[in-house]
Amino acid sequence: MAQQKDLKIAILIDADNVSSKKIEEIINEVNRYGIPTIKRIYGDWTRPYVENWKSSLLTHAITPIQQYSYTQGKNSTDSAMIIDAMDILHSDRVDGFCIVSSDSDFTRLATRLRESGKLVIGIGERKTPKPFIASCDKFIYVEILEKIVPEKKVEKKAANTNHTAKAPVTEETPPNLLDEDTLLLLKDAVDDTADESGWAFLGEIGSLIIKRKPDFDARNYGFEKISHLFKSRKEDFEIDERTTEKSKIKLYYIRNIINRPPHPVSSTVKSVPEKNESVIVPSPGNKITADDVKKNQIRITKDLKALFPTKTRKVKVVIKNEYECRFSFRENRSHVLSLGKQAAVELGLSEGASFQLTKVDEFLYRIEKIRP
Numbered sequence: 402m403a404q405q406k407d408l409k410i411a412i413l414i415d416a417d418n419v420s421s422k423k424i425e426e427i428i429n430e431v432n433r434y435g436i437p438t439i440k441r442i443y444g445d446w447t448r449p450y451v452e453n454w455k456s457s458l459l460t461h462a463i464t465p466i467q468q469y470s471y472t473q474g475k476n477s478t479d480s481a482m483i484i485d486a487m488d489i490l491h492s493d494r495v496d497g498f499c500i501v502s503s504d505s506d507f508t509r510l511a512t513r514l515r516e517s518g519k520l521v522i523g524i525g526e527r528k529t530p531k532p533f534i535a536s537c538d539k540f541i542y543v544e545i546l547e548k549i550v551p552e553k554k555v556e557k558k559a560a561n562t563n564h565t566a567k568a569p570v571t572e573e574t575p576p577n578l579l580d581e582d583t584l585l586l587l588k589d590a591v592d593d594t595a596d597e598s599g600w601a602f603l604g605e606i607g608s609l610i611i612k613r614k615p616d617f618d619a620r621n622y623g624f625e626k627i628s629h630l631f632k633s634r635k636e637d638f639e640i641d642e643r644t645t646e647k648s649k650i651k652l653y654y655i656r657n658i659i660n661r662p663p664h665p666v667s668s669t670v671k672s673v674p675e676k677n678e679s680v681i682v683p684s685p686g687n688k689i690t691a692d693d694v695k696k697n698q699i700r701i702t703k704d705l706k707a708l709f710p711t712k713t714r715k716v717k718v719v720i721k722n723e724y725e726c727r728f729s730f731r732e733n734r735s736h737v738l739s740l741g742k743q744a745a746v747e748l749g750l751s752e753g754a755s756f757q758l759t760k761v762d763e764f765l766y767r768i769e770k771i772r773p
Contacts, residue, residue: 408435408496415502416444421453426546431499443478479506503529511536534616545620591657603653628653659715679759697745701736708760719767720747
């Protein structure tokens with residue numbers, strides 16, 4: 402986030418789709434990404450529903466743009482915002498845009514702005530349609546921007562009168578529980594940015610997650626920062642806090658924890674467990690391709706899927722040594738067992754080769770090359 406502090410951002414607000422009570426939090430949020438140099442809000446200011454905006458516009462120096470509703474039931478505000486956004490884009494005065502609305506009509510606008518190399522931040526309610534969310538670089542739900550309303554002071558009527566303290570009133574929406582799909586998103590991001598030892602830098606993890614899911618935010622799950630979210634999942638992730646010699650700033654590194662029963666692995670597997678199988682991969686009619694060799698992977702077809710997990714996850718593979726590998730579950734295509742470069746070299750992965758795969762444990766496999 403630090404490299405974006407000097408970005409110039411235009412904030413365009415749809416008054417029909419956001420409450421004036423949230424404007425201060427919205428401005429503060431945009432300040433995290435850059436400097437809001439253009440601040441405009443669009444609406445029909447002759448109508449009573451926008452009366453509450455006046456004080457907020459003065460306080461935050463937001464320019465109101467008048468847009469009459471030419472036809473009953475039609476929202477002409479959208480068109481005015483889109484035209485202004487394109488004018489600002491071609492003037493090349495800003496580095497990014499913040500579109501404050503929950504309306505899917507701005508999907509194409511956000512896409513067009515990104516095509517021109519501009520950062521696009523969307524802010525709206527949870528009801529915002531998915532296409533608009535996906536068209537933004539980052540999407541933030543206004544519900545997570547709600548701040549605690551300070552408790553009003555109560556004057557003491559008498560020195561000896563006891564008053565029961567009241568809890569602060571909040572407007573916050575209860576955080577969502579971390580669902581399984583989001584947990585898988587976190588694990589995948591760690592895997593895809595990790596080095597050979599499995600450790601991944603938190604900054605790179607966060608950047609990749611936002612690219613894959615623009616509306617991801619740790620605050621959606623009740624955590625102020627993504628580092629706090631990872632720390633709360635000690636059963637899934639290892640956390641390593643590091644400091645550099647020149648700076649006392651902490652750098653966080655994350656590694657996935659592979660859950661499997663502590664089970665010593667012998668150097669050879671003399672027999673197959675009763676409920677497990679030993680098969681030939683790839684299966685008949687398939688072969689290891691040059692692309693597979695390049696990607697250090699073995700494709701697992703549907704006829705062999707019963708041997709593997711029902712979701713994407715890390716598994717252990719024993720060749721001569723034991724390696725931590727990644728199994729990718731893909732419903733409508735062949736699954737993929739990604740070995741990694743070192744394991745592929747030890748296995749002798751080559752075009753047209755065949756291998757004997759033995760399932761040793763729930764997430765533990767042995768692979769041996771079949772010699773011609």
